[in-house]
Amino acid sequence: MREKFDQVKGGFIGIAYGDAFGMPAEMWSRELIQKKLGYIKTFLPGHPDNRISAGFAKGEVTDDTINSILVTEMLSENGGRVDAQVFIKKLRYWMKHSDKSSAVVGPSTAKALELIEAGTPMEEAGSTGTTNGAAMKIVPIGLLAGYNCKEEVDSCHLLHQVIELCRPTHFTSCAISAACAIAAGAAAAVHGEKDLSKIYEYMTEMAEKGSAYGNSIGSPSVACRMKMARHFTEQEPQKALKDIYDYVGTGISSAESIPAAAALFYLSEGDPAVCAEYAANIGGDTDTIAAMACGICGAYKGAESFKTEDIELLERTNAISFTELTEKLLGNTPC
Template identity: 25%
Template sequence: MTTTSLATLEDRAAGCLIGAAVGDALGGPVEGWTPEQIVQRHGGRVRGIVGPWYEDWRTARPIAPYHKGDGHVTDDTLMTHALVRVYGTVRDHLDAHAIADHLVPDLMGTPRWIPELEAEALPLQRIFLAEKWLVTRLHYGHVDPREAGSGNIVNCGAAMYMAPVGIVNAGDPRGAYEEALDIAGAHQSSYGREAAGVFAAAVAAAFVPGATAASVVDAALSLAKDGTRAAIAAVREAALAHRDFESALEPLRAAVAPFDPVGPDYRAPSLGARRPSRLHSIEELPVALGMLLVADGEYRDAVLGAVNYGRDCDSIATMAGALAGALGGAAAVPDAWAKEVAEASRLDLHAPAAEVAAVAREVHARDVRRRRAHEAAFAALTEPR
């Protein structure tokens, strides 16, 4: 892959968030199914935007009442854009208290267009139960935001919307990791919280000039802990043996399976699924990183690999799309896909990227001033007397 070492912050931010939204929209209609079922339903691999799995999507189980398909984004994108709005309000680094003070009121108090419902509604009425946990614990339970994630099911719910944290900490994977861990404490615990930190770090690493798919995965591994690190390492080893997603689908699933407590049937999780553990990992992040490697960072192949993997493929494609888009910039995302998703979802996909890039510049300027103040204070403490 040819890296875009001279791409601007704004261009990479656009690639990241537009790429995430497009991946989300492509993966939505086949979420929850196996690669074999996807081939049977669509007469082959999915190669672009497709319609809903069921024509009667309003009442068909287990899809109802969501219109997944036809370019509609899902809750991954809705939550990502909500986090961007928090950054736009605070205009500095965030913590778990910012989630309680700003994200929760946004979810439960401001009606917005919800593409899958084809209606204006509160975001709270669309998000999954694991995300409703934020409102339950923080608004109604008055739990300390730093601890509110404890007790929630452990899944990818926090990780799926952490791309803005990586953008605000562009080029600083460790800073992104630590900030995302703090933010995600309000939402998740255990390996769900860890995945949020590692995904944000991977996004930040993708902004480094000259970054590649390999360097992004190396950055993720340098920070990941416990089962999350082991799962990423296993998937990386499997991915390096493949150069097309078709041949990689089964090997990547086999590599992540020992760390994924959900089990072989995604719609019938095992009794041990989604419980805290130092030995396990969410499936979505390691597979997204694996598809990024298989595609050598190229957007189209990384996202289509994630989509055709099935299972929780809207979140996998959201993460793969964010990373590949950050590596390649806005031009990496097929323009026809981006336009169709924006029109179908009635969303401006460019505005959130421009907003978070502007915030990133402001935060970096503050960080420089803070660092210089620290350096001056430390110098005064340590200079010879």
């Protein structure tokens, strides 16, 4: 179980690593990234011309990592089970006390919270949420599922957990589908699957299953776009990045950024450092794509795949401990 512990810890490091690596270029086009930052190869501070990342320090994470931590705290306090009301309470507290939350909180989450505050039931509040706000914070659920499984991942339990977390803010077919894909990738990686193709296939399978739940939205199929995105990974990396950007998309839509993240995990062969570089330069929602993809990469390669100085930078800058996060998530399960 110590190996699985290392993989779960790697998943947490990967979320923060990708998030901070992609943060400076968030929501910029590929052309603007090249003009303003060149080719990103290392951690950088937020760019003063970027309305989202301006003011962020080198190695600082955004709401992708913060939300993942809130999910971890919720799971820890609730016996490893999702309680959407507890999560919403934690999210509200963070938004109230963080001076940067207004710049990074997504539109679906912001709208849903306003409706909940006004007394709208959770399922109704999240009935129009189609962005990547569900998938961006879902990796801890996958990490726990992969850690707890014995012979194989309990897909039914994983699906149920994802649906419950999506309920208040992203209770739509496409958002649930997208979140299922990312959770499945993390679960399969921690479970010990080494075949990248099998992990990708499981992610696609779970995306298809998840699409049957929530408010049915007229949206491109996440699973179908994942299949298309994988086709582009058969090219040399820079051509693959351009085609994923042009044809799949890298915006905040679940149908764009989740297939893109899955493809970058596959294209990088599960290497979190390579994956973060690809994600930071691809354009669009770079920090969220990197957080999701690198979270799966970290779970695939384990904590030892990261440089010590990078881990120290992330922990120091964000006042977090990846070991403590891992212990908190797995507190209900003996190592």
